[in-house]
Amino acid sequence: MIRPRAIARWAVQHGLVRLVAQRAAKTGDLQATSLIDLAHRADPYPLYERVRARGRLVPGRLGHVTVDHALVSEVLRSEDFRAGSNEDAAPGPLATIARWSREPRALGPIDPPSLLVIEPPDHTRYRRLVSKVFTARAVEALRPRVQVLAHELLDQLDGRAEVELVDAYASRLPVTVISEILGVRPQDQEMLLSYGREGAPSLDVGLSWRQYKRVDTAARGFQSWLGGHLEQLRRHPGDDLLSQLVHLEDDGQRLDDTELRAVAGLVLAAGFETTVNLLGSGTVLLLGHPEQSSRLRDDPALWPTAVEEVLRYESPVQVTARFALRETVLAERTVPKGGLVVTMLGGANRDPKVFEHPDHFDVGRVNARDHLAFSAGRHFCLGAALARLEGEVGLRTLIDRFPDLALAPGAARTTTRVLRGWERLPVRPGA
Numbered sequence: 495m496i497r498p499r500a501i502a503r504w505a506v507q508h509g510l511v512r513l514v515a516q517r518a519a520k521t522g523d524l525q526a527t528s529l530i531d532l533a534h535r536a537d538p539y540p541l542y543e544r545v546r547a548r549g550r551l552v553p554g555r556l557g558h559v560t561v562d563h564a565l566v567s568e569v570l571r572s573e574d575f576r577a578g579s580n581e582d583a584a585p586g587p588l589a590t591i592a593r594w595s596r597e598p599r600a601l602g603p604i605d606p607p608s609l610l611v612i613e614p615p616d617h618t619r620y621r622r623l624v625s626k627v628f629t630a631r632a633v634e635a636l637r638p639r640v641q642v643l644a645h646e647l648l649d650q651l652d653g654r655a656e657v658e659l660v661d662a663y664a665s666r667l668p669v670t671v672i673s674e675i676l677g678v679r680p681q682d683q684e685m686l687l688s689y690g691r692e693g694a695p696s697l698d699v700g701l702s703w704r705q706y707k708r709v710d711t712a713a714r715g716f717q718s719w720l721g722g723h724l725e726q727l728r729r730h731p732g733d734d735l736l737s738q739l740v741h742l743e744d745d746g747q748r749l750d751d752t753e754l755r756a757v758a759g760l761v762l763a764a765g766f767e768t769t770v771n772l773l774g775s776g777t778v779l780l781l782g783h784p785e786q787s788s789r790l791r792d793d794p795a796l797w798p799t800a801v802e803e804v805l806r807y808e809s810p811v812q813v814t815a816r817f818a819l820r821e822t823v824l825a826e827r828t829v830p831k832g833g834l835v836v837t838m839l840g841g842a843n844r845d846p847k848v849f850e851h852p853d854h855f856d857v858g859r860v861n862a863r864d865h866l867a868f869s870a871g872r873h874f875c876l877g878a879a880l881a882r883l884e885g886e887v888g889l890r891t892l893i894d895r896f897p898d899l900a901l902a903p904g905a906a907r908t909t910t911r912v913l914r915g916w917e918r919l920p921v922r923p924g925a
């Protein structure tokens with residue numbers, strides 16, 4: 495079915511950007527190249543180095559781009575920039591179309607009022623409602639349960655000649671954990687995984703209409719499921735986070751239906767779509783660097799640092815961006831009001847000014863935790879403590895239980911630009 499609003503939404507969010515990027519890429523514009531040239535996605539690091547060679551802040555047709563660690567950190571923490579383009583405040587026909595085309599039934603992770611693209615005071619209000627469940631202390635209490643789940647999932651690898659690890663483990667562990675936190679029934683998890691897979695490109699900009707249609711269909715399916723799930727919790731509340739949000743007393747805190755869907759949808763999707771990539775990339779890195787796995791066997795206290803190093807070396811979220819709230823001078827260049835600055839987290843995490851021998855994978859790197867894989871400032875990842883816990887328990891249990899684990903042929907990377915990881919990872923568990 496052709497949906498006029500969906501076409502309009504694609505045109506303003508992707509079609510125009512795509513058109514400009516295609517032209518700009520031909521003139522050597524690196525940001526545009528990174529948007530539309532699929533070739534560098536398997537290995538984006540040479541492109542980041544080309545950006546670095548051009549300067550701390552590199553102008554382009556669509557905005558500025560940076561891989562400079564200090565500058566990325568400054569922009570993400572700055573009061574002069576906002577996340578999301580603030581469609582509501584923008585003047586002109588494009589903004590009118592953007593507002594008209596926004597549909598609550600097809601809300602995606604970068605559509606307002608998603609936490610990712612809104613700012614205080616709403617951002618502060620929503621974030622406060624969900625953050626106490628994800629504090630380091632609350633998350634640490636989940637460790638024994640995450641450990642049990644990891645073992646249960648890995649039991650199924652015992653005695654098998656070959657297993658596809660993303661499906662069997664790297665995606666199952668995070669989806670089960672976040673489902674338990676949010677009161678999602680086990681029988682719904684398969685469907686969530688499939689919406690997650692189909693919807694993953696929704697963070698990318700410049701999608702083709704064909705890609706966008708698939709993402710839009712997944713968003714509608716997910717929102718329809720979420721509506722039913724929230725209704726179920728309204729009638730039969732549990733002691734999970736979403737039941738608490740649904741039943742907030744009306745003291746000015748209560749979320750309306752769209753706000754509730756946005757908060758719940760983002761926490762749920764972000765809760766597994768990123769951690770799957772931490773587990774997938776971590777496995778490939780550890781198997782590809784047996785000397786580093788041996789260090790971890792000899793000195794298990796290194797595990798938390800090893801997880802930080804995986805996050806730095808293969809950041810599951812490679813890119814984010816900010817818009818200038820006012821004309822701002824940055825690295826001796828002027829960014830106009832409304833101007834875009836693309837902060838390449840994956841590039842900042844290979845900045846030689848901060849990380850010695852940045853292309854070397856080192857599970858004992860003393861400053862590995864200085865990476866920006868979880869962003870910085872107001873939008874710093876709400877689930878960082880949970881992701882760290884799942885990364886540590888998930889990778890350690892896998893490597894300890896299967897010392898002969900080996901990659902098998904047929905591995906495939908994700909093809910998304912923002913999210914980087916593995917779609918398929920066939921492995922041989924060994925004895």
Ligand code: HEM
Binds near residue numbers: 765766769815868
């Ligand atoms: C390795 C795993 C993860 C990575 C690399 C990651 C990365 C990120 C990044 C980079 C951002 C900020 C984007 C920006 O500044 O524009 C973010 C925000 C967020 N993350 Fe994560 N994340 C991970 C896991 C999780 C988990 C497990 C949850 C579940 C609770 C979660 C929930 C969120 C939420 C709700 C936000 C929005 C925060 C805000 O805008 O205030 N993330 N994440």
